[in-house]
Amino acid sequence: MSVRVSAMSVLPPVRRDRIIAQLPQCFRKEAALNTEDDFNKKVKTACQQQRTGTVGFKISKVIVVGDLAVGKTCLINRFCKDVFDKNYKATIGVDFEMERFEVMGVPFSLQLWDTAGQERFKCIASTYYRGAQVVIIVFDVNDVASLGHVRQWLEDALKENDPTRVQLFLVGTKKDLSSPAQYSRIEEDALKLAQEMRAEYWAVSSLTGENVKEFFFRVASLAFETNVLAELEKSGSRQIGDVIRINSASNNATLKKKQPKCCQ
């Protein structure tokens, strides 16, 4: 059954610490997706006029990939649940988190797919790569080999996606374990690689929480901006209403994990 409801009436308010009013700044200007001080003008105007498309149900798919044990799950858990587990529990296949934001007054969600780094789960995990708007490639700043494998992760992720549309982030984790001298050595290589890949570079610690919120706010903001711009281009001069049709069955289905093709 289809019901016609206002988006705002079915969702509880967004958490107060997920409200983004201004464009968060990049981590390093040398390797950033943009170095603007503020959100795109067209996007700002659209938000002010509530002309941003499917208001309330704007979602971007984000996949998080990288070697085993580099800290992908810890990064997501620090941000989404504000916890840190020092014991390693390998992700089997994929895990999924939905994180809701409000950007310039418009509800927006990131669908975060935490994939397994272990080789034996890679085959299952890669079936979830398709349709990603954002690809986050994670390496451990104390493990040069994990940085060396970044290109391979990129290649695998882009096989399933349109490379010209994907927003790419390169994230170094476990910053708390490295000395400033060690860190700056690996940062030099990471920045070069990020520039080559056209990725935005960040370094974080899930243990201390350093830069974790800043990083995800940046991801959410840039994904939102791109998402709204695409919507504005698609619609041209057509007005997009703030009321959308929700099919209760299909809406539930989008929140469930997708079955690999072979299981359908």
Ligand SMILES: Nc1nc2c(ncn2[C@@H]2O[C@H](COP(=O)(O)OP(=O)(O)OP(=O)(O)O)[C@@H](O)[C@H]2O)c(=O)[nH]1
């Ligand atoms: N000191 C420190 N340890 C960390 C940090 N992030 C993760 N770890 C540790 O690194 C190990 C692996 O972390 P996970 O987040 O499970 O790694 P993963 O990338 O999800 O691994 P897979 O699921 O197998 O791909 C765990 O023992 C974590 O406690 C960090 O920022 N600092």
Ligand SMILES: [Mg+2]
């Ligand atoms: Mg994991």
